[in-house]
Amino acid sequence: MRISDFLHLTTELDPTLKVYFTTPTQTLPVGIVRFLPTEVILLPTKKPLTLKELHLKLATVAPTTTLSLMSNETPRPLFGLKISPTKLLLK
Numbered sequence: 892m893r894i895s896d897f898l899h900l901t902t903e904l905d906p907t908l909k910v911y912f913t914t915p916t917q918t919l920p921v922g923i924v925r926f927l928p929t930e931v932i933l934l935p936t937k938k939p940l941t942l943k944e945l946h947l948k949l950a951t952v953a954p955t956t957t958l959s960l961m962s963n964e965t966p967r968p969l970f971g972l973k974i975s976p977t978k979l980l981l982k
Contacts, residue, residue: 892969894931895954898946904974906943912960912969912981921960921981924948930957932966933981942979 910921912933922936924945931952940948949958959966960981973980
């Protein structure tokens with residue numbers, strides 16, 4: 892997913908939602924944003940970012956940049972999201 896698509900899809904959501912990503916076996920909090928020349932990679936930590944914090948970090952990146960998730964030491968492109976009452980789950 893491109894950053895512009897992610898920002899467009901999430902712009903009207905509650906900015907206090909905590910951001911997580913899901914793997915086949917677990918749900919991990921997104922807490923680190925790594926900027927590379929051709930993509931932005933979201934990495935897990937113990938404390939999740941809020942959607943507002945993530946938007947602020949992504950605001951300065953080119954809109955066509957790919958947004959990826961780091962799972963098992965391998966980045967994979969973000970392809971969807973799921974909204975729950977307290978979490979934004981990235982897939």
